[in-house]
Amino acid sequence: MPNNSDEAHLVKMAKTGDKWAIAEIVSRESGRVYNLALKLLRNKEDAEDVLQETFLIFMNKVQSYRGESSLSTWLFRVTTNVALSKMRAKELIDKDISIHDPDFESLKGYEIRNWPNHPENEMDKKAFSDCLTKALNRLSEDYRVVFVLRDLEGMSTKETSKILGISISNVKVRLMRARLLLRDQLAIKLKCVERR
Amino acid sequence: MNHHNHDKQLLDSLQSQFGKDIDSEVMENIAKHMKDCPDCKIYVDSVKHTVKIYRTTEKNQSVPEDVSDRLFKTLKLKRHS
Numbered sequence: 401m402p403n404n405s406d407e408a409h410l411v412k413m414a415k416t417g418d419k420w421a422i423a424e425i426v427s428r429e430s431g432r433v434y435n436l437a438l439k440l441l442r443n444k445e446d447a448e449d450v451l452q453e454t455f456l457i458f459m460n461k462v463q464s465y466r467g468e469s470s471l472s473t474w475l476f477r478v479t480t481n482v483a484l485s486k487m488r489a490k491e492l493i494d495k496d497i498s499i500h501d502p503d504f505e506s507l508k509g510y511e512i513r514n515w516p517n518h519p520e521n522e523m524d525k526k527a528f529s530d531c532l533t534k535a536l537n538r539l540s541e542d543y544r545v546v547f548v549l550r551d552l553e554g555m556s557t558k559e560t561s562k563i564l565g566i567s568i569s570n571v572k573v574r575l576m577r578a579r580l581l582l583r584d585q586l587a588i589k590l591k592c593v594e595r596r
Numbered sequence: 597m598n599h600h601n602h603d604k605q606l607l608d609s610l611q612s613q614f615g616k617d618i619d620s621e622v623m624e625n626i627a628k629h630m631k632d633c634p635d636c637k638i639y640v641d642s643v644k645h646t647v648k649i650y651r652t653t654e655k656n657q658s659v660p661e662d663v664s665d666r667l668f669k670t671l672k673l674k675r676h677s
Binding site: 419420422423424426427430431434435438439444448451452455456459511512513514515517519520529532536547551552579580582583586587 | 635638639641642643645646647649650651652653654656657658659663664666667668670671673674675676
C-alpha cells in the first residue's frame, strides 16, 4: 500500500502526462480494480474489459482528480460505475429482488433451524459455488454492490458511501438487507428451514 | 472457553454485524438477550456464516500475466520490471 505522499507525488506526475508515473499507478492499482470487477461481474472476460476501461478513464480524467478521496476510492468508484453499466447492458442481474418483493418473503411462514456450522460441506463443491453465484446475481445492483464493497472488499462504511455517493445510513441498510437476502437464499438451498 | 471470553466474542460478532456506532449499552442488552434466545442466536449466526462463506470463497487473485500484458498494450504503456 503506497503512503499518501508517495501517491500524491505519483498523481502529480501522472497529471503532467508522465508515462512512468501512470504505469506505476496502473501496476499498483490494477489488482484491486480487477478483483472488484471480477466479484461484481463474476466473469473473467467482463472483468478484463472493466479493468481496461477503468484505466482508460483514469488516463483521460486524471487531470480532474482533486485528491478529495484516496486514489483507490476514486478508482473503485470508476470501476463500480463501469461494471454496473456492463451488468445492465448484459442483464447480468438475473432478477432484481428487494426486501419489499414477494421473493424476499419466501421465508414467510418458515424459520431457519439448525444452521450448519460448515454449510459448504452440505453440498457438492461446484453446486455450492453455483448456488453462491446465483444468490449474488439475484440481488438488485444496489444491494449487490454494497455487499461486494463492504463484505468482500473490506471497504469501510464511509468509503463505500463515498464510492456510491449515498449516505452512511443507506449503506448500512442496504448491507443488512443484502446479507439477509443472501442468507435466506442459502437457507432454502441448504434446506435448513422449517415451517413455523 | 470462559464466560468472559464468550461474552466478548458475542459482542464482537454483534458489533461487526450492526456497526460499531451502536450504543455499547444497547449492544450489551442485545448480547444478554441472545444468550437466552436460541432463535436470535440462529438469526445472528446464520447471517455471520453467510458473510463468512462468501469471504472464504471469494478470495482475491493476482491479475493474470496475459490480462496485464493486454492492459498495458491497450494503454500504450511500458510495464515496469
